[in-house]
Amino acid sequence: MNSTHQLVAAWTVLLAGCWACGETKTVTVELDTSAVPELREWGEQAKALVEEWYPRIVNLIPTKGFEPPTEVKITLRKSDRGIADTAGAHIRVSSGWIEKHPEDIGLVFHELVHVIQNYGPTRQGWLVEGIADYLRWAIYEAKPLSWFALPNRPDGYRQGYQVTAGFLLWLESDRAPGIVNKLNTALRNKNYSEELFESQTGLNLDALWAAYQQERRQPTD
Ligand SMILES: [Zn+2]
CATH class of the missing domain: 3.30.2010 (Zincin-like)
Structure with a gap:
């Protein structure tokens, strides 16, 4: 066996090994x-x-x-x-x-x-439910932004569930792509703070919510 053959053999072993490590995670x-x-x-x-x-x-x-x-x-x-x-x-x-x-x-x-x-105990129930409903309604059920309820309250994002889910969909598509997983990771790592919204968008939560309400009520197209 020459060195080329040995190299090919080594790669074959490596590739065979990767079949197993590339399997879909099962539950x-x-x-x-x-x-x-x-x-x-x-x-x-x-x-x-x-x-x-x-x-x-x-x-x-x-x-x-x-x-x-x-x-x-x-x-x-x-x-x-x-x-x-x-x-x-x-x-x-x-x-x-x-x-x-x-x-x-x-x-x-x-x-x-x-x-x-898998967050464990947290005081951010509105966000926990908002992320779960964002993934359900925006990804699994494929609802467009216009489907999500929009209450007329200055801190409406705190309602959680579908209301927060719509807000997250708007943030993902309009202001800060990837923010949902940043929030998710912060909640998992026990280092969530509202500052995260500001560092990702330049606006604090209340100002972001006001901008969201305004854009939903006055569509530009
Ligand atoms: Zn829930």
Whole structure:
């Protein structure tokens, strides 16, 4: 074997090794529908959504050195109260909501974002919910900016959920591309501060919200 052959052989080994390290991140999903066996099919849909979207969401909001939980549990609980919640990597959905809104499978996407955010306790609930709803409604459900609710309040961004999600979509497309993952990483690393908005855009949060309201109300095209 001459040196060229040896080099080719070495590269073949390296490339073969990279097949394994280049595999899509997978998630193990445990589904418990024992309390409501009649909703098994909906549960299976939820499980499939988590398996399909987990690696995508992981790539959408990466943080260097951070590994999200790789085992997710979904429980459909027998209850007419509430919609869904997530504690750690355990997503629980109420049967009453599923029976009334079987088409609302996207709620599982929102809860899955919470699993991957993995922030632990934080006082920035509005932002946690805003990021989860931004990924659900702007990315998963592909809604345009005009779809998002726009309350007439000076600190409306603090409403969280779809309202904050629209604000984040506007920031991403108009003012500071990449800001969602900067906020996400700051929340994960426990060093979030409102200053981040100003350092990324040149405006503080209240001024940004005012600019957002003005632009939404007076479209330029
Ligand atoms: Zn939530």
